[in-house]
Amino acid sequence: MSARVETLPVLPKPETPLRRLASEFFASRVATGAFAALMVIVFMALFAPFLAPQNPYDLATVTVMDARLAPGERGSAGFLMWLGADGAGRDMWSAILYGLRISLGVGVASGVIALAIGTAIGLLAAYRGGWVDALIMRVVDLQLSFPAILVALILVAILGRGADKVMIALILVQWAYYARTVRGSALVERRKEYVEAAQCLALPASRIVFRHLLPNCLAPMIVVGTLQTAHAISLEATLSFLGVGLPLTEPSLGLLIANGFEYMLSGKYWISFYPGLALLATIMSINLVGDRLRDVLNPRLER
């Protein structure tokens, strides 16, 4: 903090909550590094078609001639395959970029939908109370007493394969975490005076819930949302690796790793190793950012 003041002696900038949050967040070198890494990963995923030397799923550009080329060899199309090629001759670097897109996309999309559903249900439970609350929390407790991977496997076994089914499974796995978090903080906020004041003004319930309660529950939601996204990405990769996740037409990082499995025993490590590294970097950077957010926002979260 003092360093900031010394460099800006003229006028201290107005302290907005966001700016204070940012300066606290970036005070940690680890968190700053993780945030930068995450930004690079998101950039890579967003612009994969422009960054990849090859469209790994366009059969016209992929040739079996390149199959299992070692890292650093030149493919038949002339560009350097610095991470090698997989069993079908796809450039691993391109496949990872496209895989990141799918992994991140599925993780974030399912997280956002689960956040919306979980928040609505959590707010309903907290605001209504009574038997509605009791019923919702029973369901949440029941689901959370089983590990996420087991719930996901049950759902996939019931629903069958396909990208949409995996999305549904991921959403159903996650909503309960959000519902519990939102309900917990909404219950605390509900007892505060500003809610009482709003109620005395005879504001409609929807306005109290969405304009007064919800904004004050944001901090824990952001933290849980960040950590849950990492969890969802990891879960999807695991399902895809087990062969019960995304179909072959949508090769996420988990599927890339599974594809390399058969070549592993003959020492061709790169087909599984590099996608795994990309997955690890993604999950780890999100986790580190989430951990830091938790410290900075300091909501009393139970783990």
Added chain:
Amino acid sequence: MVFILRRILQSLVVVLVMSLVVFVGVNVVGDPVHILISDEMTQAEIDRFIQKLGLDRPLHEQYLHFLANAARGDLGNSFVHGEPALKLILDRMPATLELAFAAFLLAVIVGIPLGMYAGLKPESPASRAIMTGSILGFSLPTFWVGLMLIMVFAVMLGWLPSTGRGDFMTWDGLRHLALPAVNLALFKMALVTRLARAGTREAALQDYVKFARAKGLSPSRVVLVHVLKNILVPVVTVLGLELGGLIAFSVVTETVFAWPGMGKLLIDSIQRLDRPVVVAYLVITVLMFVVINLVVDLLYAALDPRVRLREMKA
């Protein structure tokens, strides 16, 4: 006594609810007829088939039938193996339990000392390394770590076998067990380390530890007896609950290491649409979970009178 009965009753309700969820899920969301019949069957054959399976009867009758059969231990025959699904699962259970307990022991034996060290010397570089390592342990995808373990220890170094299972408690068996157990333990190890660290930091400030030190007890005795004893209860409680998680997560490890347990059977059965086995696995696992949760709850209440009192008031 009332408390125990109430908990058992609650567990029964959970089992019933879960059986309903699984049953409705399998029979309504996914249509079993659609999977069982082949294109060559005539309509008459299909009708006979549906009748034989009892799928033409109302759903609540089917569910009661399913429950009655399940209570007698009959969960149907596997389509693929032709054997009773329950027997298939139970045959594979020892392999999964062996793996889960090995991982459990490993997590405790490695995690507690690391966590206690990090808790006693929170500022030392080694402690920071341990805490960073624990975040890594949470972030590493289990299946990928499994592949890397095979890569390094089986393919490159050739020290350990890559897949399969040896005989129980033989040298060969332990060699086969080593990599899968480490793989499965990694996540829990990170968890135990964090728990032990938090517990140690809290215990180190307590009066009884200060008193033990003031009495002139050796530092090792203070740590190994006074601190360790008091962090063990919360750690073991959480781990007891996590034992179910280990069994669930062994699905992944078993698939990577071709470990012949019930998790691998589940994945194979999902892929081959062998529904009776899937349902049997789910029923068994849910039962195991409920029993584990119940036992841990009861143990916890036995160890900590405050829990008992709170439950009685509620």
